[in-house]
Each structure stands twice: as structure tokens, then as C-alpha cells.
Amino acid sequence: MISGGAGFIGSHLCRALLDRDCQVVVLDNLLTSRRANLDGLEGRPGFEFSKHDVSLDVRVDGPVDLVLHLASPASPVDFPAFPIQIVKVGTLGTHNLLGLARAKGARFLLASTSEVYGDPLVHPQPESYWGNVNPIGPRGCYDEAKRCAEAFTMAYHRAHGLDTRIARIFNTYGPGMRHDDGRVVPNFITQALAGQPLTIYGSGSQTRSLCYVDDLVRGLLAVLDSDENLPFNVGNPEEITILELARTIITATGSRSEIVFGDRPEDDPERRRPDISRARELLGWEPRISLAAGLELTLPYFRNLAA
Numbered sequence: 001m002i003s004g005g006a007g008f009i010g011s012h013l014c015r016a017l018l019d020r021d022c023q024v025v026v027l028d029n030l031l032t033s034r035r036a037n038l039d040g041l042e043g044r045p046g047f048e049f050s051k052h053d054v055s056l057d058v059r060v061d062g063p064v065d066l067v068l069h070l071a072s073p074a075s076p077v078d079f080p081a082f083p084i085q086i087v088k089v090g091t092l093g094t095h096n097l098l099g100l101a102r103a104k105g106a107r108f109l110l111a112s113t114s115e116v117y118g119d120p121l122v123h124p125q126p127e128s129y130w131g132n133v134n135p136i137g138p139r140g141c142y143d144e145a146k147r148c149a150e151a152f153t154m155a156y157h158r159a160h161g162l163d164t165r166i167a168r169i170f171n172t173y174g175p176g177m178r179h180d181d182g183r184v185v186p187n188f189i190t191q192a193l194a195g196q197p198l199t200i201y202g203s204g205s206q207t208r209s210l211c212y213v214d215d216l217v218r219g220l221l222a223v224l225d226s227d228e229n230l231p232f233n234v235g236n237p238e239e240i241t242i243l244e245l246a247r248t249i250i251t252a253t254g255s256r257s258e259i260v261f262g263d264r265p266e267d268d269p270e271r272r273r274p275d276i277s278r279a280r281e282l283l284g285w286e287p288r289i290s291l292a293a294g295l296e297l298t299l300p301y302f303r304n305l306a307a
């Protein structure tokens with residue numbers, strides 16, 4: 001059972017689970033996800049979709065072995081649009097799905113986020129870092145809901161012995177993102193392909209570390225398959241400034257777009273890079289796909305959307 005299975009990462013994870021011969025039931029209210037992400041999966045044996053908001057309640061008939069909680073709007077442009085839904089799905093939704101996992105005796109995986117580190121004062125970020133989060137800022141709805149989701153997950157593990165996993169997902173990109181997702185990779189690619197200026201927020205000296213979705217999904221499955229209840233960072237440690245990223249995308253697309261500079265959003269983290277030593281050591285997992293290779297795999301999808 002996978003909440004948010006029609007989302008960008010969720011739909012890739014569904015495909016990987018079907019490839020493992022799992023039966024997959026998606027619960028998704030399609031608030032920021034798209035049924036079209038499931039094209040190609042809907043006809044496959046063992047796949048089922050149900051339009052449902054997991055913040056309300058969750059009832060599933062029959063046995064369930066795995067409960068994977070990926071549902072949540074996750075782009076910074078979603079934060080002002082859906083702040084209450086985001087807090088609810090991270091808190092009430094997590095509680096409902098933990099309850100389902102407990103009732104069914106299922107393993108539970110929480111898709112957490114690098115946002116639990118906020119605007120980090122430690123770089124790169126290991127899982128042992130507690131973070132630097134503004135609870136009342138524009139990102140607080142997402143960051144604090146995910147921090148609460150982690151606390152809920154550990155509480156169920158400690159109080160009920162629930163078999164839980166936590167993956168902290170860092171910036172991820174690839175086919176299946178909305179063209180108007182608002183995050184930096186879809187924005188820059190869409191702008192470059194249209195010959196429009198690439199919009200850098202601030203000077204572009206802020207950094208991110210971008211993981212191609214196939215690597216990320218492999219990482220999530222490795223977390224799921226492990227025996228470790230404490231969180232894992234899952235992301236690519238290849239760090240790049242946003243200005244370098246803009247130039248890389250202009251070159252990769254062969255675009256003549258210029259770069260323009262605008263205001264920096266409030267509480268926009270300055271630097272972000274996962275320390276993935278724990279995943280390397282305990283899971284034998286690390287990303288394999290470079291940014292250059294990942295962009296090559298992503299561009300045809302956005303060219304299609306633009307056509």
C-alpha cells in the first residue's frame with residue numbers, strides 16, 4: 001500500500017515494486033500528483049488505484065505487508081498554496097497509516113525529507129544532525145510536519161514494536177515531474193527549452209545536491225529491505241550552485257536563454273548536501289547516475305511535454 005503513489009517519486013516506486021512482483025495499491029488524492037503518472041502501470045496485474053485522502057482515514061480490506069507513506073505536496077510553491085493539507089498529511093496521514101500498518105502487522109516506510117535539517121548549520125548533513133528549522137516560516141508546514149512524522153514513526157516503533165523505516169529524501173529530479181512543479185530542475189529545463197530566461201532566486205550561490213530518480217528509488221528499496229529503524233539520508237552528494245546548474249542546463253539543452261536574477265524566497269536553505277556514509281556502509285547503496293547523465297535521461301520527457 002503506497003500513499004502518494006501517483007506523485008513523481010511514488011509512481012517510479014510503484015513501477016519498481018511491480019517489477020518485484022508486489023501487488024500495489026495506491027492511495028492518492030491527486031492534490032499535486034497526476035493520474036497520468038500511472039499510465040503504463042494501471043493495466044499491469046496486481047495494480048490498483050484508489051482516489052483517497054489518507055489524512056481523513058484509511059481502510060483497506062485484506063492483508064497488507066508494506067505500508068509506504070509518500071503522500072505530501074513537496075515543492076516550495078505548494079507550501080503557500082496548501083499549508084494545512086501539508087501539515088495534515090504529515091501528521092494525521094502518518095498517524096492513520098501507522099495505525100493501518102499496526103493493524104495489519106505490516107512494515108512501514110516513511111518518506112521523510114532533507115527539510116528536517118532546515119537551513120543547516122552543519123555541512124554536509126549527517127543523520128545525527130538535529131537541524132535548524134523555522135517552525136513558523138513559510139516552509140514550517142512541510143518541515144515540521146515531516147519532523148512530526150518521524151517522531152510519530154519512532155513512537156510507534158518504540159511503543160508498539162512496529163517494524164518501521166525512515167528515508168530522508170534529498171532533492172530529486174527526473175521524468176514524471178510536473179512542468180509547473182516550481183522546483184529548480186523543471187523550472188530551468190522548461191525555461192531553457194522555451195528560450196525564456198532562467199530565473200535564479202538570489203545570486204545563485206546557494207547549493208543543492210541533485211539525485212536522479214532511479215538512484216533514489218533504488219535507495220528507498222534498500223532502506224525498506226534493511227533491518228534499520230533509524231533514518232537514512234537518501235540523495236546524491238554531488239553538490240552544485242544554482243548558478244552552475246543554470247549554466248549546465250543551458251548547455252545541455254543547447255538553449256540561447258539568458259539568466260535573470262530575482263528575490264530569494266524566505267528561509268531558502270543556503271547549502272544542502274547529504275552525508276550518505278550511513279547508507280553506503282549499512283545498505284551498500286550509493287547513487288550511480290551523474291548530474292550530466294541524469295539530465296540527458298530527463299530532457300526527452302520535458303521536450304515531450306513542451307511539444
Ligand code: UDP
Pocket residue numbers: 075076171182183184185187188199200201202206208242264265268269
Ligand atoms: N530556485 C531558483 N529558481 C527557480 C527555482 C528554484 O533559483 O526557478 C532555487 C531556490 O531558491 C533554491 C534552489 O533553487 O535555492 C532549489 O529550489 P527547489 O524549489 O528546487 O527546492 P528546495 O531545495 O528549495 O526545496
